[in-house]
Amino acid sequence: KQEVTQIPAALSVPEGENLVLNCSFTDSAIYNLQWFRQDPGKGLTSLLLIQSSQREQTSGRLNASLDKSSGRSTLYIAASQPGDSATYLCAVFKAAGNKLTFGGGTRVLVKP
């Protein structure tokens, strides 16, 4: 059974600092990995999708890396802003399971 873990559960940084969010998964036989952002009481917004054959994916200040063999992904957010405050969730898609399995999320607070 695939298990996805995100540590730490919460993170607080001063504005301007780079954010590093971690995601680990137990079964390396994944099809892809997706990072999401969730604001309080809202749905999920897709940030980045990394296919299993890719090592990283970039979008603006966001960069996500994937090391499938070690079961890890990292989301980097450069020069954090108060507007980056949210919960960040990673999820893996295993083709055989046909569903996304989520981690518990990391709640981020960027202090002005």
Added chain:
Amino acid sequence: DTGVSQDPRHKITKRGQNVTFRCDPISEHNRLYWYRQTLGQGPEFLTYFQNEAQLEKSRLLSNRFSAERPKGSFSTLEIQRTEQGDSAMYLCASSPGGGTEAFFGQGTRLTVV
């Protein structure tokens, strides 16, 4: 708006009542997923559809839960005889196919009192 749409956004119901939620996926997305999320946790898979066919159901989906996707378009999730433990955010997502990027709606927040 061409995103995933869920209705209602909030629902408060008394224990024992039936509730139904609706999800309109992105047009031409043949995959539709339902997830449940409780406070402070990641979403948990409930069920998914490939067009109108319901292909997988989680053990979380007790016999009080039923989901449909007639004609492979919108989907409904019904909970019968609601219990306080059903209080959660119900999220719907769609994707063009298996393993492609999933897009989520804003969710339906259910409170059972």
